Amino acid sequence: xxxxxxxxxxxxxxxxxxxxxxxxxxxxxxxxxxxxxxxxxxxxxxxxxxxxxxxxxxxxxxxxxxxxxxxxxxxxxxxxxxxxxxxxxxxxxxxxxxxxxxxxxxxxxxxxxxxxxxxxxxxxxxxxxxxxxxxxxxxxxxxxxxxxxxxxxxxxxxxxxxxxxxxxxxxxxxxxxxxxxxxxxxxxxxxxxxxxxxxxxxxxxxxxxxxxxxxxxxxxxxxxxxxxxxxxxxxxxxxxxxxxxxxxxxxxxxxxxxxxxxxxxxxxxxxxxxxxxxxxxxxxxxxxxxxxxxxxxxxxxxxxxxxxxxxxxxxxxxxxxxxxxxx
Amino acid sequence: xxxxxxxxxxxxxxxxxxxxxxxxxxxxxxxxxxxxxxxxxxxxxxxxxxxxxxxxxxxxxxxxxxxxxxxxxxxxxxxxxxxxxxxxxxxxxxxxxxxxxxxxxxxxxxxxxxxxxxxxxxxxxxxxxxxxxxxxxxxxxxxxxxxxxxxxxxxxxxxxxxxxxxxxxxxxxxxxxxxxxxxxxxxxxxxxxxxxxxxxxxxxxxxxxxxxxxxxxxxxxxxxxxxxxxxxxxxxxxxxxxxxxxxxxxxxxxxxxxxxxxxxxxxxxxxxxxxxxxxxxxxxxxxxxxxxxxxxxxxxxxxxxxxxxxxxxxxxxxxxxxxxxxxxxxxxxxxxxxxxxxxx
Numbered sequence: 001x002x003x004x005x006x007x008x009x010x011x012x013x014x015x016x017x018x019x020x021x022x023x024x025x026x027x028x029x030x031x032x033x034x035x036x037x038x039x040x041x042x043x044x045x046x047x048x049x050x051x052x053x054x055x056x057x058x059x060x061x062x063x064x065x066x067x068x069x070x071x072x073x074x075x076x077x078x079x080x081x082x083x084x085x086x087x088x089x090x091x092x093x094x095x096x097x098x099x100x101x102x103x104x105x106x107x108x109x110x111x112x113x114x115x116x117x118x119x120x121x122x123x124x125x126x127x128x129x130x131x132x133x134x135x136x137x138x139x140x141x142x143x144x145x146x147x148x149x150x151x152x153x154x155x156x157x158x159x160x161x162x163x164x165x166x167x168x169x170x171x172x173x174x175x176x177x178x179x180x181x182x183x184x185x186x187x188x189x190x191x192x193x194x195x196x197x198x199x200x201x202x203x204x205x206x207x208x209x210x211x212x213x214x215x216x217x218x219x220x221x222x223x224x225x226x227x228x229x230x231x232x233x234x235x236x237x238x239x240x241x242x243x244x245x246x247x248x249x250x251x252x253x254x255x256x257x258x259x260x261x262x263x264x265x266x267x268x269x270x271x272x273x274x275x276x277x278x279x280x281x282x283x284x285x286x287x288x289x290x291x292x293x294x295x296x297x298x299x300x301x302x303x304x305x306x307x308x309x310x311x312x313x314x315x316x317x318x319x320x321x322x323x324x325x326x327x
Numbered sequence: 328x329x330x331x332x333x334x335x336x337x338x339x340x341x342x343x344x345x346x347x348x349x350x351x352x353x354x355x356x357x358x359x360x361x362x363x364x365x366x367x368x369x370x371x372x373x374x375x376x377x378x379x380x381x382x383x384x385x386x387x388x389x390x391x392x393x394x395x396x397x398x399x400x401x402x403x404x405x406x407x408x409x410x411x412x413x414x415x416x417x418x419x420x421x422x423x424x425x426x427x428x429x430x431x432x433x434x435x436x437x438x439x440x441x442x443x444x445x446x447x448x449x450x451x452x453x454x455x456x457x458x459x460x461x462x463x464x465x466x467x468x469x470x471x472x473x474x475x476x477x478x479x480x481x482x483x484x485x486x487x488x489x490x491x492x493x494x495x496x497x498x499x500x501x502x503x504x505x506x507x508x509x510x511x512x513x514x515x516x517x518x519x520x521x522x523x524x525x526x527x528x529x530x531x532x533x534x535x536x537x538x539x540x541x542x543x544x545x546x547x548x549x550x551x552x553x554x555x556x557x558x559x560x561x562x563x564x565x566x567x568x569x570x571x572x573x574x575x576x577x578x579x580x581x582x583x584x585x586x587x588x589x590x591x592x593x594x595x596x597x598x599x600x601x602x603x604x605x606x607x608x609x610x611x612x613x614x615x616x617x618x619x620x621x622x623x624x625x626x627x628x629x630x631x632x633x634x635x636x637x638x639x640x641x642x643x644x645x646x647x648x649x650x651x652x653x654x655x656x657x658x659x660x661x662x663x664x665x666x667x668x669x670x671x
Contacts, residue, residue: 224431229442231384231426232512233419233449236411242445246436321436322496 004307008300012064015299016057019292026290030073047073060296069300070293072286079297082282087301088172089159090271090278094263095173096194097201102256105206106249109213113248114240116218124214128207136266140200140273147196157275159193160186197274201267205259209252216251220244250320257313261306331403332359333552334383334520339397341375341382341576344390350623352378354576354631355397357650360520360552360569365543367563367584368556369599370573373620376556379573380522383554384422385414401520420450420457423518427525429505433497439508440493443477443515444470450516457517480511484541503534507541514545521546524556539566560603564588572596575621575631577647582657592653592664594636630661638663 019026028035031043044050048059060070069079112121148156160166160174167174167181175194178187220226221244229239267280275281279298286294341353353375360366368376381387383399385406399406401422406414418424426432434442448469451458458472474493481489484507497505506526513521523542527535543566546553555567563570563584570588571581572595580593591597598616618635621627627634629644636643642662650660 224426224428225434227386228424228426228432228509228512229434231386231418231424232446233415233417233453233516234445235415235449238445238449243434243437243442247434250436322438323435323498 004304007307008303011299011303012061012296013057015292015296016053016060019290019295020053022290024290026073026292029289030291043073047071049073064300069297072291072294074286074289074291079293082294083279083297083301084172086277086279086282089276090264090267090280091305092173092175093194093197093201093267093271093276093278094260096175096198097263098205098256098260100198100202101206101209101259104202105209106213106245106252108206109210109252110217110240110245110248112210112214113217113221114236121214124210128210131203131207134203136200136204137269137273139203140197140270143196143200144273154192154196157193157273159277160190164189197270197276200274201263201270205256205263208255208259212252212255213248216248217244219251220247223247246320250317253313253316253320257310260309261302264302264305264309330361332361332400333402334358334360334554335398335400336379336383337398337400339379339382339399340395341378341387342393342395344393345624348624349393351395351626352576352623353382354626355647356573356576356578358554358571358578358581360554362519362550362552363546364569365546365553365555365567367567367570368554368573369558369560369563369570371558371599371620374573375576376558376573377524380424380524380554380556383520383522384418384424385409385411386424416453419446419513419518420453420516421519423513423516423521425506425509425513425521425523425526428529429502429509430529432509433505435497438494438496439481439500440474440477443480443493443508443512444473446512447473447476447515454517457515476515477511480515481508484508484511484514484545485537486511503530503538506530506534506538510538510541510545514549517549519551521551521553522556523553525558526555527562528557528559535562536565542566560588560600572599575626576623577631577660578650578658579632579661580657580659581650583655586655586657590657592657592659593632593661594638595632596659598635 025040027044027047027049028040031040035043041050048056051059063070067080069083071078072082108124112124115121144156147154155161164186167177167183167186170177170180174190175187178184178190226239226244229243230236234243264279267276267278268284269280270276271278271280272284279301283295283298286292286298336356336358339353339356340351342349343352344350356375356379358366358368358379368379370376378387382394383401383406394407397407401417406417409417433439447457451469451473455462458469458476460469460472464472478489478493481493486492486504486507492500497508500508506529510526521542526542527538530538539562542553542555545551555562557563567584569582570584571578572587572593573579574595580587580591580596587596588600591600598614601614602616616635621631621634627644629642629646630636630639630648633639633643640662648660648662650658651664652658653664
């Protein structure tokens with residue numbers, strides 16, 4: 001945990017350096033095609049970009065301590081405001097995708113192990129292989145084609161229709177806010193928008209979790225204590241769903257933690273395809289215009305969330321495996 | 328002796344398929360156990376003693392195992408004809424099992440109480456007397472009764488502060504204590520037959536004798552029949568009323584402990600006994616048995632011990648010898664049974 005701070009510091013240095021090393025002049029880009037050199041210089045001065053890089057960097061760091069993530073040179077909006085607006089959208093998407101992956105992947109993996117080399121096993125293994133092999137953006141396009149264009153069941157993209165009133169902002173998660181506001185129709189609308197991007201993001205973690213769960217279940221079922229449990233008359237159902245499952249999940253937990261971080265960084269493609277107003281889409285726009293303050297901000301947020309996810313996994317280990325707790 | 332045996336294994340044959348072929352690992356095992364009898368089953372690693380125990384609970388995975396013939400009569404019913412559900416009705420509640428390694432036989436992710444309660448509830452479903460709660464009692468009342476029973480059983484196997492220790496996890500116990508917990512788990516369903524597969528092998532010598540004494544007390548209190556699988560003749564002498572000596576998938580000699588140990592009649596039993604080191608043995612005097620255990624994929628046609636036996640004759644290699652009673656239920660599967668006629 002104490003490594004978090006140096007890691008995040010290192011990230012800021014890297015992103016800062018890369019931002020300056022890239023060819024092209026972001027200030028000129030931001031000032032517009034018709035700006036004179038004098039106007040560009042004035043623009044740079046306004047944002048403090050005329051100072052030496054290390055001065056810019058230290059002033060950025062001192063700003064961070066006060067929660068100041070700098071200002072976008074394009075929109076002139078403070079980055080922190082954008083981060084507050086976009087982070088919940090991305091988190092909602094990632095949580096939904098992970099929830100799908102866990103809720104389906106774990107029982108499916110368990111079932112595949114129990115029915116080893118019979119049809120549920122083959123079916124889930126073939127499906128998992130397909131899901132892992134399929135690129136997410138391509139899957140996203142297929143989903144849009146099927147459910148939005150042909151069937152017309154789901155909206156093509158976006159998070160909430162601009163024409164509707166979104167529920168009152170509490171958590172920033174539209175689905176949760178809608179439930180808090182007891183607005184079922186808003187909840188339904190939010191879910192319909194969430195469905196396709198969440199499915200597109202969930203498939204590869206789902207497949208990995210399933211395979212991991214299958215492998216660790218097979219391993220756990222070889223353990224002596226499973227033999228004892230059978231020898232003492234516990235039913236197969238109780239042994240598998242209670243005694244084997246908890247042991248097998250603890251091995252799968254690592255993958256879940258890693259995937260959580262991986263999804264956070266991997267939202268860019270899916271958010272772009274589904275026009276989901278999250279960190280990924282925000283970062284993409286900022287990268288294209290070389291607007292580096294938002295890029296650093298997004299990097300820091302994702303880095304922090306990643307660390308938090310791993311911390312959470314470590315805590316969960318303790319919950320599931322009592323031996324870890326006492327050690 | 329008028330009471331029919333609790334367990335009667337008759338001419339049990341079992342094979343195991345491996346990459347090299349099908350091994351005939353149990354070749355006509357006969358064993359009958361009555362209540363209050365403690366049978367020690369001894370033999371070296373791979374002789375089939377554990378497989379015999381697991382076969383009774385039908386826990387040998389098949390495939391690769393295949394029952395070629397014979398019967399396992401438990402209370403007059405042939406266990407080999409029961410399906411998995413039928414077996415589950417007996418496991419835990421009629422037939423209890425204890426395994427060798429107490430560190431790996433308790434589920435590490437659950438409190439011991441949780442595991443005990445589930446075993447008690449499973450047994451109670453087959454015999455409502457175990458918890459003694461009314462049939463219409465709710466789930467919570469049932470669990471509470473099961474927990475009370477678990478505390479009592481833990482106390483019975485010598486765990487002090489059972490009421491608090493019941494909420495501990497397995498890793499919070501020492502090896503000997505874990506074996507006590509496992510014994511409690513095996514006994515909580517009040518089984519009639521207890522199969523203990525090397526229950527003391529993984530324990531310190533001092534703990535071993537405590538556990539053996541505990542088992543002996545349990546047998547007395549509950550009038551169980553016990554099969555104690557071990558490779559240690561000392562354990563047999565200390566804890567058993569009867570003994571069966573196994574070699575290469577066959578019971579070569581069996582009978583009351585005193586008779587067999589005092590008058591070993593099968594050459595293998597004698598070899599086994601002379602290989603026990605005692606304090607009086609001087610360097611070079613300890614005898615090993617020359618030769619190797621036969622390959623069970625192509626076992627010897629006659630007596631399976633013949634290739635290593637000093638007294639083997641032509642007749643021994645012709646066909647497997649039948650067990651003969653040499654007095655008082657002392658059986659030996661040997662053509663020339665008797666006290667050592669060895670050319671010393």
